[in-house]
Amino acid sequence: MKIAMEFKIVLVGYMGSGKTSVGKELAKISSVMFVDLDLEIEKSEKMTVTQIFHSKGAIYFRKKEKIVLEEMMNSKISMVLSLGGGTPCYFEIMDYLNNRNEVHTVYLDVSIPTLVKRLFPEKGHRPVLDTINSEQQLTEFIGKHLFERRPFYSKAKQILKVNDESAEQLAKKIASLLF
Numbered sequence: 001m002k003i004a005m006e007f008k009i010v011l012v013g014y015m016g017s018g019k020t021s022v023g024k025e026l027a028k029i030s031s032v033m034f035v036d037l038d039l040e041i042e043k044s045e046k047m048t049v050t051q052i053f054h055s056k057g058a059i060y061f062r063k064k065e066k067i068v069l070e071e072m073m074n075s076k077i078s079m080v081l082s083l084g085g086g087t088p089c090y091f092e093i094m095d096y097l098n099n100r101n102e103v104h105t106v107y108l109d110v111s112i113p114t115l116v117k118r119l120f121p122e123k124g125h126r127p128v129l130d131t132i133n134s135e136q137q138l139t140e141f142i143g144k145h146l147f148e149r150r151p152f153y154s155k156a157k158q159i160l161k162v163n164d165e166s167a168e169q170l171a172k173k174i175a176s177l178l179f
Contacts (some may be wrong), residue, residue, distance in 0.1 A: 005078075006076060006077075006078050006102050007032075007078050007102050007103075007104065008072070008073065008078065008079050008080075008081055008100075008102055008103045008104070009026060009030070009079075009080045009081070009103075009104050009106060009174070009178065010080075010081045010083060010097055010103055010104070010105045010106070011023050011026075011080065011081070011082045011083065011106050011108060012083050012087070012088045012094075012105060012106070012107050012108070012152075012153050012156055013085070013107055013108035013109065013110065013153060014085050014110065014115060014142065014145065014146060014149065014153075015085040015115075015119065015126065015128075016110070016115050016118040016119040016122075017085075017108040017109075017110045017115070017162065018108055018110070018162065018167055018170065019082040019083070019108060020036055020082050021167035022108060022167045022170045022171050022174070023036070023080045023081070023082040024080075024167070025167045025168045025170070025171030025172075026080045026171040026174055026175060027079070027080040028171075029171055029172065029175045030078070030080060030175065030179075032077075032078040032079050032080060033077065033078075033079045033080075034079065034080050034081075034082070035072060035079050035080070035081045035082070036081075036082045037065065037068060037069060037072070037081060037082060037083050037084055037087060038082075038084050040068050040072065041061075041064055041065055041068050044064070044068055045064065049061070049084070050127045052064070053127075062086075062090045062091070065084065065087055065090070066090070066091045066093070069083070069087065069093065073096075073097070073100060073103065085145075085149070086149070088149070088152040088153055088155070089148070089149055089152045093152075094152055094153075094155035094156070095155070098155060098156075098157060104157055104158065104178055105155070105156040105157045105158065106156055106157070106158045106159075106160055106174055107153045107154065107156035107158070107159045107160065108160055108162050108170070109153070109159055109160060109161050109162060110162045111163075112139060112142050112143055112146065113139075114162070114163070114164075115142050116135055116138050116139050116142060119138060119142070120135050120138050123138070129141070158174070158177060158178075160173065160174065
């Protein structure tokens, strides 16, 4: 599939799948801006995602996430957009995105062992992983989450199996599929 003049490439996948790093590389290749949905929400709320969850709750966050996403989609600016790991699972977001002609969704499908390898060393920077003490616990946590989320992620127009490629290699691969 070749993309239209105005386009939005939306990256979905589990935390640690590389949405941000691949997104930045893809935006460079495409000569468009890169947008991280979580950062846009943080700017809008003037607090971190973690602070929003703690002070206003998950339901408030998910509603705000949907509003900010719709603002991004309604802008006439081409972009590469990285969604939060849970974003595709609420408000039929994947159907909303896939029904837009200018939007191309890409699922970065990373194996559980690779996610564990990437996330365990940085679990201190991810509040949702605070209570996890071993790689075994993390493996079970990710497995449960992916079981719930994969049906949503798999609705993406393009599914890209991710192994040990660099962000630049993955961005080039996505660009070759789309342009």
